[in-house]
Every structure is written in C-alpha cells, then in structure tokens.
Amino acid sequence: MADTTTDLPYRPCVGVMLINAEGLVFAGQxxxxxxxxxxxxxxxxxxxEKPxxxxxxELWEETGIPRELVExxxxxxxxxxxxxxxxxxxKVWGGKYRGQKQKWFLLRYLGRDDQVDIATEHPEFAKWRWIAADDMLASIVPFKRAVYEEVIRSFRAHLA
Structure with missing residues (x-):
C-alpha cells in the first residue's frame, strides 16, 4: 500500500519573526x-501573491500591525x-497537505506596544508578549520546533 502522506504536497506559507528594539520576539498564544x-x-x-x-x-491580519510600522x-x-x-x-487544510513549506521574514517593529491589536477580524491569538528567542523555541508545539530552530539560527545575529 502506498504512503499517501508523502504523496501530499506542502502548503505554501510564510512566517514572520517580528522583533522589537531589544531583539525580543513577538509571540502570540x-x-x-x-x-x-x-x-x-x-x-x-x-x-x-509574492511571499x-x-x-x-499575515502580520496585519494577525496583529493589526501595518507594514508602515515594520522594517x-x-x-x-x-x-x-x-x-x-x-x-x-x-483534519487541517481540508486534508490536502502533509504540512507546510514556509518562507520566513525577519521584521523589526517600529511602533509602540499599544499599537498591536490582536482583536482582528478573524483573531488567532488570545494574548501576546515579547520573549527571548530561546523562550519562543521552548513555547512552540513540538512538531514545529525544528522549523523554529532553523529560523532562530538564520536570524540569531539580530536577536536578544
């Protein structure tokens, strides 16, 4: 019997590592x-759409942060x-994908904390905070941990 899991494609996706002036990472629960x-x-x-x-x-939809407030x-x-x-x-994405292939972007937040608004039209987060990259790694679900390790490694020079 064929392994249908490996026959499924990866869903094209982006991720945003948003950091503040101190190099801490935005984390949403x-x-x-x-x-x-x-x-x-x-x-x-x-x-x-270009990545x-x-x-x-995605940053706007999930955090209310417009591109004018990021670098x-x-x-x-x-x-x-x-x-x-x-x-x-x-069970997710209509069963059409085996996982995701992601292009990650590092953006610096130029705004104030009170300009972050996670109460968006289709909210994804219950609350948010700024945390160190290693704390972000410890907080992610296990099946995404290798992705976060790679992203943190890629952007380490800019992180707290």
Missing part, C-alpha cells in the same frame, strides 16, 4: 489550542518544511 501554545505570526500564501507581500498581509531586515534563504503529526493529517 493561539486561540484554537487548549494547551498554552505560543507561536509567531504565519499563514498561507494566496494564489499569485513578502503575504508576510505583510524589513531579512528572510530565510530557502523554504523550511514541516510535516503535520499523524493526529492532524486529514
């Missing part, structure tokens, strides 16, 4: 997870992938 699961903003790339544009859009610092060189754990396969 997900609304849809009963355990306290923290992550950085991320989401799918729309058809015809960097998707990153700005582009860098991006990961290639795509970073992760596979969904077996218990989520077939």
């Amino acid at each position: 997900r609304l849809d997870n009963p355990a306290p699961a923290w992550q950085m903003p991320q989401g799918g790339i729309d058809d015809g 960097r544009e998707a990153a700005y859009r 582009f610092i860098g991006k990961t060189h290639g795509w970073v992938t992760y596979d969904l754990p077996p218990e989520l396969l077939g």
Whole structure:
C-alpha cells in the first residue's frame, strides 16, 4: 500500500519573526489550542501573491500591525518544511497537505506596544508578549520546533 502522506504536497506559507528594539520576539498564544501554545505570526500564501507581500498581509491580519510600522531586515534563504503529526493529517487544510513549506521574514517593529491589536477580524491569538528567542523555541508545539530552530539560527545575529 502506498504512503499517501508523502504523496501530499506542502502548503505554501510564510512566517514572520517580528522583533522589537531589544531583539525580543513577538509571540502570540493561539486561540484554537487548549494547551498554552505560543507561536509567531504565519499563514498561507494566496494564489499569485509574492511571499513578502503575504508576510505583510499575515502580520496585519494577525496583529493589526501595518507594514508602515515594520522594517524589513531579512528572510530565510530557502523554504523550511514541516510535516503535520499523524493526529492532524486529514483534519487541517481540508486534508490536502502533509504540512507546510514556509518562507520566513525577519521584521523589526517600529511602533509602540499599544499599537498591536490582536482583536482582528478573524483573531488567532488570545494574548501576546515579547520573549527571548530561546523562550519562543521552548513555547512552540513540538512538531514545529525544528522549523523554529532553523529560523532562530538564520536570524540569531539580530536577536536578544
């Protein structure tokens, strides 16, 4: 019997590592997870959308932060992938994907904390905070940990 998991494609996605002036990382606590699961903003790339544009859009949709309040610092060189754990396969994204391939962007936040608004049209986060990169790594769900390790390694020079 063929392994249908490996036949499925990866969902094209972007991630945003948003840092403040001190090099701390934005972490949002997900609304849809009963355990306290923290992550950085991320989401799918729309058809015809460039990854960097998707990153700005996702940041706006999840945090209320417009592109005018961020400075582009860098991006990961290639795509970073992760596979969904077996218990989520077939349950998310209509069962069409085995996981995600992500392009990550490092943006510096130029605004004030009171300009962050996670009470967006389709909220994803219950609360948010600034944390050190290593604390972000410890707070992510296990199946995304290798991705976060790679992202932190890529952007380490800019982090607290």
